[in-house]
Amino acid sequence: MEKAFEIQRNARDNVKSFQTYLTDLQNWETEMKRKEAALHGDFEQDLPPVRSKVRKERPVQVKKKPENRIPSSDYKAWEKFDVDKACEEVDMADVGPASLDSKKSEVNKQEKFRDEAQYEKERGNAFVKQNKWDEAIACYNRAIELVKDDAIYYANRGLCYLKKDSLHQAENDCTEALKLDPTYVKALQRRATARERLGSLRAASSDLNEVIKLEPHNAAAKRQLETIKTRMGTKGAKSKSSPLSTPTLEEKSFTKAKTEAAKPKVIELPQVEPTPLEKWKEGLGENITVIKTVKKPPHLRSKRALKHITIKEIPLGCTVPKPKIIEIDNLAQGDTNNNSDTKKDIDLSAKGDCIQDNITEKVGGNLVHGVGHKVPPIDKMVAPVNSVQFMNEWKYLRGADEARSDYLSIIDPKKIPAIFANALESDVLSELLRTLYEYKDKFTLGGVGAYLQAFANVKRFSALAMFLTDNDKLLINKMLVHCKTKEALSDDEVAELKNKYEF
């Protein structure tokens, strides 16, 4: 009987304890959920290094020179010994430079994030190469999360969205990238493409104009702008009443200029009489040209080598005839009937860099790009000092073989290896060889042979030689014959060249 009661009581007890447990559990659940919601603090831990790197990362221990011990018999020295100072030194040694450490960890953290983001970016780029857009986007997402102020990650993600036809997202990403770096040409071009496909042609063309402003020789942008303009031309008539997208603020000024350009009707602004100060500043009423100061951020400046301009002193009151440049300027403006104010600003600002540039840039910007654009005469050309300058000019002179040969001829062959360093590419080399061959009589600075030798001395030439086409080789062969006959190159030198060009 006793037993039965006990079992009954036990069972009751168990049920009771289980019930309490369940209430506890319930409370715990709500508590956990609350705690979890609050779990978004910064979390930092001081972790020991990665196992395999332990040895590498061991901090450098500063070796202290043991101070001269005072021999116990040297009583005079002991009298001078400062006990307090010695005690302090011992105390300080224990504490160590603590403040230095904490600062370092913060920097380390940032660096770690950047490393990680870089790693993600590289993974993303690899995915892009394999056309795996979704995976790439995931990588860039993580990179952006780690480092929020790098335009590249946004621009790359924008490209992926573009490829996936998520045009709005692509546009947003590019805008984000441009917020961080307003001169990021790739982002501008991607946004232009996105906008073009979204149908906001005006916005797209304003982006492209920006690109051309930043990179005047950007052929792809020009082509794209050209197609957009033709699309706008055909579309404009039909969809004038129902624009596909409302132009945003930044587009408005451009839109206005564009419509003016389309319709020759010019609204005359009421003339405002300039104040005497303005008059003086503009040089009105005087027979002089005022050169205005130009402020341009470094990336907008011309990449060409600076030219030496001799400054002539003019006695006061004596004025010089108007320089030719102004006329050319006016002419160009008259030609293109695109007399928007913004355009003029560019012209004026470009003037600061290089007077000759002005004409060419102007023409390049407005006329059809390609064969037949004006090229500077040989005496205005400047020999480049690095590959960037060379490539800029070389690309610009595309189609004008004669000018290219002029340009090449002013470059001292001895300097060629230094100019190119290791930036010579096989297609450029092919072009160089063709130019060299076609105008072989032009090269007075040591002849064709000197140039051939110079190219062969460019760094990593052996790799370039492998990519020479049959046509290139044919040209080289012919040139070598030419060298032998006309330039009196010795057999040894020819053989060496042949060896270098891998015949």
Next chain:
Amino acid sequence: MENQDTPQIITHIEHNLNHSLFDCKWIPCSAKFVVIGCLPKGSGTIEIFEITSGEINKIKEIERPNSYKCGTFGASSDIERRLATGDFKGTLEIWDLEKTCQVYITKEHTDIINSIDGIGGNTFNCGAPELVTGSRDGTVKVWDPRQRGKPVANMQPMKGEIKRDCWAVAFGNSFNDAERIVVAGYDNGDLKMFDLRTMSLRWECNLRNGVCSTEFDRKDIPMNKLVATTLEGKFHVFDIRTQNPTKGFAQVLDNSTKSGTIWVSRHLPQNRDIFVTCAGNGQVSLWKYEYPEQRFHVDGHGVAVGVPGKLNRLQRMVISSQPINALDWNKDHLGLAVATAYDQYVRVIVTTKLNLH
């Protein structure tokens, strides 16, 4: 016989998932847990469940082409809570579950990763965050999530030796930044203890049955006890405080229950002397290790020899019709556990009166 203090093991919530389950883990600092499994078509799933007043709600499901086998939160902090998983192809992945993306992927194993363990994620754990994986390819690899691609330590059989299938791995002895030990159990019954500080094999023995699961009673103390469970219903408890150069560690063997393979054994996070074993017949047993009066004695040669204690079964309960292959105690709430079994059920189990022991 049952008395007032006997704990009860009760299945609080049962939830059928209709696919195979391999592992389950509580997400630290939450009332949620992840269940790792595979669908009949062979793709792997990671599912997150939350318990809300007696019910399980699925919050998230991740499906990937390769089936996952095991997972751990051990190497991740309680804030980040990143799940490290091993899959059938030998890939180790670390997941950011909130964003549903991998933050670390590496495939260094050539075959299935049978077992994974992590350490160092929490502030109270000493040392670097590290993961250890044991694979059918015979290797045991230690990883640091901060080092991409390559393991920080690799334990593999010598050239020419037969590669044994590694079934179980566990970290332990991590009581300071340098010390750390990995134990690995193999299908031929080998149990090996690797010292990561000295990078050497510290001790090995053969348990004569494949080692299904092994665990230290605590990871972050000088090693104290080790449980290793095997096929045919046996499990060994080693007192690893005292290592004798010839006899090794003292051990208690339990083969009293004819319950089939003991798939897993897990120590209670709140009491290191209590642990649970999950058997092939769906039975969970709660054990308590009773220490002897003297944990070691000095033999005739003046060398310390460990003295084994006794095992005391507190409770047992059949909760499943099929083997229970994984169980995880909740770190924050005493007596709360989640278990998966081959009957495709995930169960939340509560054990009462554990505070009385």
